[in-house]
Amino acid sequence: MTSPLSKLQQIPPDIAAVADYEPFARQRMSEQAWAYMAGGAADEFTLHENCAAFQRWRIRSRVLRDLSAGHTRLELFGQTFDCPIFLAPVAYQKMVHPEGELASVLAASAVRTGMVVSTQASASLEDIARQTQVPLWFQLYIQPDREFTRELIRRAEAAGYQALVVTVDAPVNGVRNREQRAGFVLPDGIEAVNLRGMRVPPQPASRIGDNVLLGGPLLAAAPTWRDLQWLRSLTRLPILIKGVMHAEDASRAVAEGINGIIVSNHGGRTLDTQPATIDVLAEIAQAVEGRVPLLLDGGIRRGTDILKALALGAEAVLVGRPYLFGLATAGAVGVAHVMHLLRAELEAAMALTGCRTLDDIGPSLVSR
Ligand SMILES: Cc1cc2nc3c(=O)[nH]c(=O)nc-3n(C[C@H](O)[C@H](O)[C@H](O)COP(=O)(O)O)c2cc1C
Numbered sequence: 001m002t003s004p005l006s007k008l009q010q011i012p013p014d015i016a017a018v019a020d021y022e023p024f025a026r027q028r029m030s031e032q033a034w035a036y037m038a039g040g041a042a043d044e045f046t047l048h049e050n051c052a053a054f055q056r057w058r059i060r061s062r063v064l065r066d067l068s069a070g071h072t073r074l075e076l077f078g079q080t081f082d083c084p085i086f087l088a089p090v091a092y093q094k095m096v097h098p099e100g101e102l103a104s105v106l107a108a109s110a111v112r113t114g115m116v117v118s119t120q121a122s123a124s125l126e127d128i129a130r131q132t133q134v135p136l137w138f139q140l141y142i143q144p145d146r147e148f149t150r151e152l153i154r155r156a157e158a159a160g161y162q163a164l165v166v167t168v169d170a171p172v173n174g175v176r177n178r179e180q181r182a183g184f185v186l187p188d189g190i191e192a193v194n195l196r197g198m199r200v201p202p203q204p205a206s207r208i209g210d211n212v213l214l215g216g217p218l219l220a221a222a223p224t225w226r227d228l229q230w231l232r233s234l235t236r237l238p239i240l241i242k243g244v245m246h247a248e249d250a251s252r253a254v255a256e257g258i259n260g261i262i263v264s265n266h267g268g269r270t271l272d273t274q275p276a277t278i279d280v281l282a283e284i285a286q287a288v289e290g291r292v293p294l295l296l297d298g299g300i301r302r303g304t305d306i307l308k309a310l311a312l313g314a315e316a317v318l319v320g321r322p323y324l325f326g327l328a329t330a331g332a333v334g335v336a337h338v339m340h341l342l343r344a345e346l347e348a349a350m351a352l353t354g355c356r357t358l359d360d361i362g363p364s365l366v367s368r
């Protein structure tokens with residue numbers, strides 16, 4: 001006899017690729033939760049374009065190279081990871097599985113890769129950190145209440161987080177029509193527990209689009225470059241900014257002393273009709289000239305997508321929905337399996353392009 005929890009920890013038969021998890025995840029979620037987790041902004045052009053753009057890049061195979069003693073290890077900010085595929089910050093994971101972020105972080109530990117924990121996690125940042133043996137990074141939404149923000153950073157440092165990822169592409173929520181049509185609201189019992197006690201409560205995600213924005217208090221308190229200087233004065237942790245899509249912003253970030261940049265359009269959830277992340281990566285890499293590490297997320301569904309991103313200038317990638325669908329389907333085991341599939345596909349792609357290590361992956365391997 002299997003308990004309901006154990007059913008939520010079993011990998012369904014016949015899963016061969018990350019995309020195979022999607023229908024199982026869909027079955028296990030309410031229509032409202034699915035709208036929030038799978039959906040994007042407005043007409044969802046960017047959501048789809050992130051994936052479609054990878055298909056327009058071609059990989060050139062290479063033959064007869066020495067592949068002995070190969071690996072996918074990488075070092076970032078003095079931290080070692082077994083593979084360049086991180087778990088992106090994703091809010092409210094208990095909405096899709098009772099163990100939520102606590103399951104995801106176990107999976108990150110099992111595959112010895114990084115996880116970025118969302119400010120809007122549904123488990124406490126301390127409880128998540130206690131579950132792991134790999135370096136964790138904390139994703140920061142700078143809050144209108146700056147004192148509270150300072151305290152969040154102090155808590156993240158005390159809990160052992162090893163980098164701050166400041167998300168800069170969502171001073172307001174996107175126009176989430178799919179969520180509106182489904183009537184999405186956070187279910188009872190799911191909340192951003194790390195924001196408890198804040199003086200200015202965050203607005204519920206699905207209502208933000210209904211309010212007047214320009215000239216209102218929300219945007220008056222929105223983060224600016226000045227806030228990044230303030231963050232720098234508060235912490236010695238490496239600071240990355242997530243949500244850069246323009247070479248000029250990337251150059252400015254480097255000039256401001258930011259330690260890393262995540263090329264991201266928030267998985268198509270903020271400003272619709274932005275280009276795919278993979279299509280702006282080379283331009284941003286050119287502006288950054290290797291001065292700080294670049295990471296990329298959005299639309300990664302195959303190991304070949306990862307190889308393309310690394311070839312065009314990223315040192316690592318992050319995935320969002322793929323591991324969320326693994327989590328919804330089979331908890332920690334599902335997340336670990338998704339990460340394993342992506343890594344196995346990356347290794348196959350590396351072998352077939354003659355790359356022994358990540359350093360061997362370069363622009364000559366891809367073309368449009
Ligand atoms: C349900 C959901 C919640 C998210 N929550 C956050 C968040 O709290 N903070 C953040 O910086 N990004 C958040 N993101 C964006 C992801 O970090 C990431 O940029 C995106 O999912 C990458 O695209 P992909 O889902 O195609 O891999 C969220 C994405 C999803 C799907």
Ligand SMILES: CCCCCCC(=O)C(=O)O
Binds near residue numbers: 171205266
């Ligand atoms: C004002 C932005 C709220 C976003 C909440 C979580 C998130 O990032 C998401 O994509 O959803």
